Amino acid sequence: MRVSELARESGVSVATIKYYIREGLLPPGELTAPNQADYGERHLDRLRLIRALRDVGGLSIEAIAEVVADLDRGVPAESDSLLGQCDLPRLAGVEEAVGPDGLAAAEREVGVLLEWLGWDVGDDCPARAELARVLAMLREFWDRRLGAEAFLPYAKPVSEIVDFERGVLRHGEMSLGLRPLDPARPEEALRVLMLGSILFGRAMLALRGLAHEDRGRRAAAAGESV
């Protein structure tokens, strides 16, 4: 397809496409005439990925360049390092608030929790560090006696959610009428994983807020407090 069609299909303007090519985020099209290039499905997948990283992931052009460079080096879309770059914003200001010792203690406790749950999680998994930050902040701002076992009641419901989400990724066509992931299209795989990680995570938080509102209104109607 020509650049105008690529722009229409991807929702990215021709000027921005040319900028991405100059910055090395998008490979140039194949020259079919001195002043005309031809673009294929791979270009479209790449542009859709860049747009999602920018507009949903909130990544800078520099961060997007790192992600696509990893993809070009053949890093699989499912890898922690690649997906971690597009993860939700981390809880900020923790080390300033609790100090390095407070954070290290929380990290050890999260390790014990994971062992207790029997979950196989790498030391450098971003979610492991995030849970430790959350625990450290709960101790600093809520109650010093709080331990990682406070998270145990979340393990079973969260596992149910994750089994559902993995089902969508592997058998999306069946469960939600979506296309399953095609391993030959790494941009699409990463885009779907990133969107799922961020947007379904946000959906889970919003549903939690809605369920709290529902239970709170019912309790208020029944004359209870909280």
Next chain:
Amino acid sequence: MRVSELARESGVSVATIKYYIREGLLPPGELTAPNQADYGERHLDRLRLIRALRDVGGLSIEAIAEVVADLDRGVPAESDSLLGQCDLPRLAGVEEAVGPDGLAAAEREVGVLLEWLGWDVGDDCPARAELARVLAMLREFWDRRLGAEAFLPYAKPVSEIVDFERGVLRHGEMSLGLRPLDPARPEEALRVLMLGSILFGRAMLALRGLAHEDRGRRAAAAGESV
């Protein structure tokens, strides 16, 4: 207590305490001598709340001033309007990406979902608007055929989580060894609700990431894809 003791107990410096008094965030202490004021538990509760709103909630001084003004007017800590001000950051850039019609369609669908679930949720509940934003973005960036029924599998596990969280708020002493909320201390009630909303929400997201990592590593070890 004197201002130096208030600073030590709250973790807020004397200079910052004086700044909060000037800005009207904290009522002045009771004058016991021309140059000496006495502060009580209410001042300590207020400072702990301000610190949590600033360091965990990420609120500006102006936003904190609105929250404490509501408290001073007697708005209950559990109210949507008060808690909504300390809520998680909203998904940004949605209307620019999907347009007002896309957002309105998603809002209608979320309404149908809530009716189907039988959840009693006000029209102005921030979580209702957030779920609509998420649905609109999933349609724009993932698949146009996606409907609000995609969120149905979250309802049961999220309800389990919310029942646990409400139990912590109402019977914290029993379930986690924490103090239960005291209705006579609205600052403390709001602080705990806000911290719970933000930090346990983050914990839920982190645990979801950890469960995905665990299932992914097990599947990889068994030679499956994704």
